[in-house]
Amino acid sequence: MTKTKYVIVKGEAIVFSELIIHSDMVGYNEKAEGAGFVQFTPYVNKWGEERVKATCYGESVSLNVKSREEEDSLIITRQICGL
Numbered sequence: 870m871t872k873t874k875y876v877i878v879k880g881e882a883i884v885f886s887e888l889i890i891h892s893d894m895v896g897y898n899e900k901a902e903g904a905g906f907v908q909f910t911p912y913v914n915k916w917g918e919e920r921v922k923a924t925c926y927g928e929s930v931s932l933n934v935k936s937r938e939e940e941d942s943l944i945i946t947r948q949i950c951g952l
Contacts, residue, residue, distance in 0.1 A: 875925065875945060876932070877903040882945045891929035904929035905936030907945055921949050 872887040878899050884907060885894055895901050905927035914920050923945035928935040 872906050873908070874929075875904065875907045875941070876901045876929070876934075877937075877941055877944060880944065882941070882948050884945065890931050891934075892931035895932065901929065901932050901934045903937040903941040903944075904932050904934040905941070907942075909949075922946055923949060 873884060874887055874889065874891060874894075875882055875884045876891055876894050877883075878895055878901055880902070883894050887906075891901070891904050903925070905925055908924045908926070910922045910924065912920055912922060923942050925936045925938050925941040925945065
């Protein structure tokens, strides 16, 4: 099973394969606000709509940045679901 990585830059999430190093996804003059791993869980909301919830955890060793678990999870979930 593969893990999925992410970084938050300028309030936006970049989600990518575990085969890529976190620091390779951040531009030269950019700073990662949060970074780590993300797990996606499908669910059905109270209106019967299928949605996906992101759960962030861990940290990036190459960036020396930790996951801001709840905040980063919300950012990625909103980007995926368009909320």
